[in-house]
Amino acid sequence: MKVLKTFALLTCLTVCGVSAFADDKPAQEIANIKTTENQQEAGPYVTDPTKAPKVVKGESAAEVDFNKLKNVDLKKEPWLVESVGLTPGHPAFQRPRMIWADSWMYAEAPEIEIEKWVTEPPKDLAGKFVLIEVWATWCPPCRRSLPYLNFLHEKYGDNLVVIAICETDEESIKTMKGPLKPDEIKFHLAVDTGRRFANKLSVYGIPHTVILEPQFGAVIWEGMPTQPGHELSDEKVTKILSIGKKLKESGEVPKTSPLKITVSKPEKTVQPPKGEGNSVQW
Numbered sequence: 577m578k579v580l581k582t583f584a585l586l587t588c589l590t591v592c593g594v595s596a597f598a599d600d601k602p603a604q605e606i607a608n609i610k611t612t613e614n615q616q617e618a619g620p621y622v623t624d625p626t627k628a629p630k631v632v633k634g635e636s637a638a639e640v641d642f643n644k645l646k647n648v649d650l651k652k653e654p655w656l657v658e659s660v661g662l663t664p665g666h667p668a669f670q671r672p673r674m675i676w677a678d679s680w681m682y683a684e685a686p687e688i689e690i691e692k693w694v695t696e697p698p699k700d701l702a703g704k705f706v707l708i709e710v711w712a713t714w715c716p717p718c719r720r721s722l723p724y725l726n727f728l729h730e731k732y733g734d735n736l737v738v739i740a741i742c743e744t745d746e747e748s749i750k751t752m753k754g755p756l757k758p759d760e761i762k763f764h765l766a767v768d769t770g771r772r773f774a775n776k777l778s779v780y781g782i783p784h785t786v787i788l789e790p791q792f793g794a795v796i797w798e799g800m801p802t803q804p805g806h807e808l809s810d811e812k813v814t815k816i817l818s819i820g821k822k823l824k825e826s827g828e829v830p831k832t833s834p835l836k837i838t839v840s841k842p843e844k845t846v847q848p849p850k851g852e853g854n855s856v857q858w
Contacts, residue, residue: 673806676781680795685788686776688837690766694746698737698764701833705820706737709785710774713744718783719754721802726756728813729763735817738763743771743846770842790820793834
């Protein structure tokens with residue numbers, strides 16, 4: 577492992593203000609998301625990743641029973657962290673930043689294994705940052721984060737490769753309910769029912785995102801992208817990519833990517849939580 581060089585990258589990123597723990601100014605507004613029947617299935621979601629989640633009111637938008645949320649233990653149920661329109665005084669907005677996985681910060685990411693590409697695979701990773709989000713169709717916060725992945729792909733596609741790895745099968749994606757229809761997905765989507773990459777990171781709370789830099793394939797951002805107060809905002813992504821531009825201009829970015837993506841059938845598969853499916857509601 578290129579520990580010294582990776583540490584040098586860490587120093588550069590920290591000095592230049594790209595910190596995973598720093599709060600950001602409000603990011604630019606993301607494309608408007610229409611209120612549809614699917615929102616009842618997906619629940620409230622974040623339309624601006626730097627602001628608190630809100631219940632989107634519509635003809636079929638589900639009301640939230642806040643009484644059920646008073647004693648939520650976010651350590652045991654991390655997927656609720658940005659979930660159901662938490663009240664402004666909820667402890668989630670006062671707690672320190674957390675991740676529900678092992679920390680790989682500034683370490684080279686493990687090999688990326690997938691079972692199948694659902695959309696077109698990325699053509700070239702060389703010189704680009706790579707964002708990988710692990711998620712599942714049964715997870716409402718995961719489904720709500722998909723429009724933001726589309727936004728990042730469309731805005732930064734020349735410098736950022738957006739990959740989402742779903743731990744449920746392709747059929748569940750086709751029947752998925754939520755703010756983004758399956759045929760509207762524009763980023764690179766893969767499935768891995770063996771959950772191999774997520775397991776290597778010891779992820780137990782989803783969605784979980786890592787951003788890998790182009791020099792050594794090291795993790796420079798990690799966490800739940802919609803955690804209140806610590807969202808992976810547009811401004812954070814802009815800062816990260818600005819560092820990459822400087823590295824590229826200085827000739828420090830290799831012509832071939834250090835990352836390896838392997839497509840293979842997993843030995844074991846994982847099953848969605850018992851009693852839950854694509855139509856989970858809160």
